[in-house]
Amino acid sequence: MALARSPLAPETLPELPPIGGVRGIAHAAGLRYAGRDDLLLLHFPHGAAVTGVLTLSKCPGAPVEWCKRQLPAGRADALLVNAGNANAFTGRRGRVSVERAAQAVAQALGCSPEGVYLASTGVIGEPMPDDRLADAVAAAAGQLDEVDWAKAAGAIMTTDTFPKAVARACEIDGKPVRLVGIAKGSGMIAPDMATMLAFVVTDAGLPAEILRPLLAAACARSFNCITVDGDTSTSDTLLLFATGAAGRFEADSPTDRRLADFAAELEALLVDLAQLVVKDGEGAQKFVTVRVRGARSDGAARRIGLSIANSPLVKTAIAGEDANWGRIVMAVGKAGEEADRDRLAVAIGGVTIALDGERVPDYDEAPVAAHMAGREILIEVDLGLAHGAATVWTCDLTHGYIDINADYRS
Amino acid sequence: MALARSPLAPETLPELPPIGGVRGIAHAAGLRYAGRDDLLLLHFPHGAAVTGVLTLSKCPGAPVEWCKRQLPAGRADALLVNAGNANAFTGRRGRVSVERAAQAVAQALGCSPEGVYLASTGVIGEPMPDDRLADAVAAAAGQLDEVDWAKAAGAIMTTDTFPKAVARACEIDGKPVRLVGIAKGSGMIAPDMATMLAFVVTDAGLPAEILRPLLAAACARSFNCITVDGDTSTSDTLLLFATGAAGRFEADSPTDRRLADFAAELEALLVDLAQLVVKDGEGAQKFVTVRVRGARSDGAARRIGLSIANSPLVKTAIAGEDANWGRIVMAVGKAGEEADRDRLAVAIGGVTIALDGERVPDYDEAPVAAHMAGREILIEVDLGLAHGAATVWTCDLTHGYIDINADYRS
Numbered sequence: 043m044a045l046a047r048s049p050l051a052p053e054t055l056p057e058l059p060p061i062g063g064v065r066g067i068a069h070a071a072g073l074r075y076a077g078r079d080d081l082l083l084l085h086f087p088h089g090a091a092v093t094g095v096l097t098l099s100k101c102p103g104a105p106v107e108w109c110k111r112q113l114p115a116g117r118a119d120a121l122l123v124n125a126g127n128a129n130a131f132t133g134r135r136g137r138v139s140v141e142r143a144a145q146a147v148a149q150a151l152g153c154s155p156e157g158v159y160l161a162s163t164g165v166i167g168e169p170m171p172d173d174r175l176a177d178a179v180a181a182a183a184g185q186l187d188e189v190d191w192a193k194a195a196g197a198i199m200t201t202d203t204f205p206k207a208v209a210r211a212c213e214i215d216g217k218p219v220r221l222v223g224i225a226k227g228s229g230m231i232a233p234d235m236a237t238m239l240a241f242v243v244t245d246a247g248l249p250a251e252i253l254r255p256l257l258a259a260a261c262a263r264s265f266n267c268i269t270v271d272g273d274t275s276t277s278d279t280l281l282l283f284a285t286g287a288a289g290r291f292e293a294d295s296p297t298d299r300r301l302a303d304f305a306a307e308l309e310a311l312l313v314d315l316a317q318l319v320v321k322d323g324e325g326a327q328k329f330v331t332v333r334v335r336g337a338r339s340d341g342a343a344r345r346i347g348l349s350i351a352n353s354p355l356v357k358t359a360i361a362g363e364d365a366n367w368g369r370i371v372m373a374v375g376k377a378g379e380e381a382d383r384d385r386l387a388v389a390i391g392g393v394t395i396a397l398d399g400e401r402v403p404d405y406d407e408a409p410v411a412a413h414m415a416g417r418e419i420l421i422e423v424d425l426g427l428a429h430g431a432a433t434v435w436t437c438d439l440t441h442g443y444i445d446i447n448a449d450y451r452s
Numbered sequence: 453m454a455l456a457r458s459p460l461a462p463e464t465l466p467e468l469p470p471i472g473g474v475r476g477i478a479h480a481a482g483l484r485y486a487g488r489d490d491l492l493l494l495h496f497p498h499g500a501a502v503t504g505v506l507t508l509s510k511c512p513g514a515p516v517e518w519c520k521r522q523l524p525a526g527r528a529d530a531l532l533v534n535a536g537n538a539n540a541f542t543g544r545r546g547r548v549s550v551e552r553a554a555q556a557v558a559q560a561l562g563c564s565p566e567g568v569y570l571a572s573t574g575v576i577g578e579p580m581p582d583d584r585l586a587d588a589v590a591a592a593a594g595q596l597d598e599v600d601w602a603k604a605a606g607a608i609m610t611t612d613t614f615p616k617a618v619a620r621a622c623e624i625d626g627k628p629v630r631l632v633g634i635a636k637g638s639g640m641i642a643p644d645m646a647t648m649l650a651f652v653v654t655d656a657g658l659p660a661e662i663l664r665p666l667l668a669a670a671c672a673r674s675f676n677c678i679t680v681d682g683d684t685s686t687s688d689t690l691l692l693f694a695t696g697a698a699g700r701f702e703a704d705s706p707t708d709r710r711l712a713d714f715a716a717e718l719e720a721l722l723v724d725l726a727q728l729v730v731k732d733g734e735g736a737q738k739f740v741t742v743r744v745r746g747a748r749s750d751g752a753a754r755r756i757g758l759s760i761a762n763s764p765l766v767k768t769a770i771a772g773e774d775a776n777w778g779r780i781v782m783a784v785g786k787a788g789e790e791a792d793r794d795r796l797a798v799a800i801g802g803v804t805i806a807l808d809g810e811r812v813p814d815y816d817e818a819p820v821a822a823h824m825a826g827r828e829i830l831i832e833v834d835l836g837l838a839h840g841a842a843t844v845w846t847c848d849l850t851h852g853y854i855d856i857n858a859d860y861r862s
Binding site for chain 2: 097098099100101102128130131132133134135136165166167168274275276354355358359361362364367368369371372374375376377378379380381382383384386396398399400401439440441443444447448
């Protein structure tokens with residue numbers, strides 16, 4: 043099924059600079075899709091520090107288990123990503139497949155299998171065509187070059203309607219540093235993690251122990267604050283590789299002041315990527331920001347925000363351009379977090395609709411209706427209890443979502 | 453918007469016998485809907501024992517708060533239900549409205565306001581037209597008669613496409629006892645409680661202290677095991693009235709052996725009503741039973757079942773008649789309950805598709821595809837861990853759901 047490009051897609055990809063210390067290639071392995079790249083191979087000739095955040099699913103795909111096992115070492119030589127087959131719920135055969143894939147990459151690049159990171163996305167439960175994958179890896183390894191990030195972003199897509207890539211730059215201790223990130227994902231998107239793959243490469247020279255807490259904090263305020271349908275993938279993978287080509291930085295702690303810019307740019311990059319995933323939400327016609335404040339804690343605010351962002355009734359109302367604030371109240375009420383109906387305030391598009399538990403007396407729906415007709419919707423909820431706050435991003439629930447998901451496998 | 457009758461609706465209502473000790477009338481109050489009954493008034497001339505289960509929403513409607521306050525007394529004189537306006541999130545005015553409504557009933561029937569139970573369903577956030585309601589109550593009270601349960605079930609509908617009523621009979625200690633239940637609900641359906649109203653009247657003579665645990669247990673295995681969209685209403689109300697017209701029963705405990713039949717029939721009645729609500733799920737084309745076993749506990753099994761039943765990806769796959777068992781595995785994995793991927797078994801329509809964490813070698817999709825094309829879908833999951841089991845009911849997620857909910861308020 044050919045999907046129309048999301049109306050929320052940016053017009054073009056941004057400028058995506060080369061990153062020192064990494065080579066790569068997008069390749070057409072023909073694992074499932076015809077006539078397009080479906081394999082991405084990255085090689086770090088001098089190695090890279092690596093850290094990651096992986097799905098909390100109790101039934102993870104075999105590549106996720108593989109990455110979880112290698113991540114504590116914190117060192118990477120290569121990354122292999124394929125689209126079309128998730129190698130998830132493939133039992134013992136799935137474990138054999140990841141070992142064979144890592145072996146194929148190691149052999150082609152002359153590194154150890156333990157340094158090879160793997161990610162797979164696509165259909166669950168289908169055995170991986172190991173031989174075809176190994177052949178493709180061998181062919182791809184012979185073509186490694188300066189990475190074409192646009193092609194890389196395209197090679198990892200499944201139901202995505204546009205490639206997702208972001209670049210950032212900053213300084214660490216006066217030295218310029220670059221970051222490039224690519225992501226895929228459009229359905230099965232929910233926190234812990236959003237159902238997606240995302241890979242960030244930086245030339246900063248930082249060890250895994252420093253990268254780990256920086257990535258965890260940035261992920262908590264980006265990918266773990268988006269949702270399309272509340273479903274969580276078996277394959278969610280976010281990996282951050284640091285090649286060190288921009289020079290080593292001796293930092294004792296992730297809170298080292300000299301890392302503040304890098305931490306901020308990493309978070310901004312992940313927020314941009316996460317929002318791109320939402321903007322490609324299956325069937326999405328509107329991008330929705332839900333800001334919650336006045337909750338008992340930031341965590342409570344996030345859970346209330348996600349309860350609103352995941353509510354099919356809220357999401358269909360947005361699709362219908364209906365400022366149905368009653369459904370927002372419903373979603374606050376069902377979140378399981380402390381709420382006092384008679385202190386609650388709800389605003390849409392910056393217009394306060396309800397205050398102290400009831401509709402404002404002079405409520406004028408006209409400006410709110412105009413806002414609802416737009417592409418970007420802002421919902422604000424103030425619990426009026428304390429100072430917990432969070433922002434969550436989602437999209438509307440439309441006929442397009444049903445079209446895509448009632449017929450994906452066929 | 454006129455909604456087509458659900459294809460899952462039963463052809464006719466069952467035989468609904470009169471129940472001693474209750475009189476009632478369905479009335480057209482014109483609160484929102486034109487040309488149909490939208491008000492139900494029941495009167496218990498000699499009083500009734502009453503118990504109930506109410507929404508756990510932190511933002512409940514004013515009638516829910518009213519019922520919660522009166523329920524500990526366990527005695528009822530009347531029930532007033534209106535459709536079209538939920539009197540929810542109406543602030544201080546909502547509290548005044550319920551007091552005025554109870555007062556109007558009390559005055560018309562010559563009872564105390566504290567004995568009047570109230571339930572409202574419909575739009576959230578709109579003030580109740582108190583005067584019109586009071587006039588309608590006065591008019592209805594003059595027409596009380598033997599209850600026409602079919603009309604009663606019709607009067608409480610909102611987006612329902614068919615009336616829901618069930619009757620059961622049994623004996624307590626050799627004496628015949630009857631139960632009749634009516635329900636409404638089709639969207640915003642999720643446990644704790646399903647977004648719906650349900651009222652059961654029996655002529656059994658049992659005190660509230662006995663009825664309370666019986667209703668809680670039956671509700672846990674019926675209304676709290678259904679979901680349409682995972683959304684929880686601000687107004688969910690289940691009330692059980694026992695008039696005693698069939699004679700008083702002296703039972704010391706809800707586990708009294710003489711009550712076993714009554715408890716079983718009450719649960720069967722609630723299961724039937726709950727399934728009718730699912731069968732009227734907004735846009736539903738298929739009725740889905742999810743049976744989970746082998747979980748660590750019954751509660752874990754229920755949460756896994758609901759994770760499957762609430763997954764938009766599972767529900768859209770069912771709408772597309774796609775036996776996408778990978779999405780079922782995904783939903784098991786995200787439930788947050790213990791699961792071992794490599795012990796998991798999944799069957800659809802009685803055909804085992806996956807065993808010990810992978811697809812069975814000789815899997816033949818033909819009989820499963822035939823099953824998926826039917827109206828009633830059976831999904832079975834065995835965690836292979838322990839003996840926890842639960843059954844959950846839901847429906848598919850279709851274009852009809854979007855149609856209805858993207859344009860309900862207008």
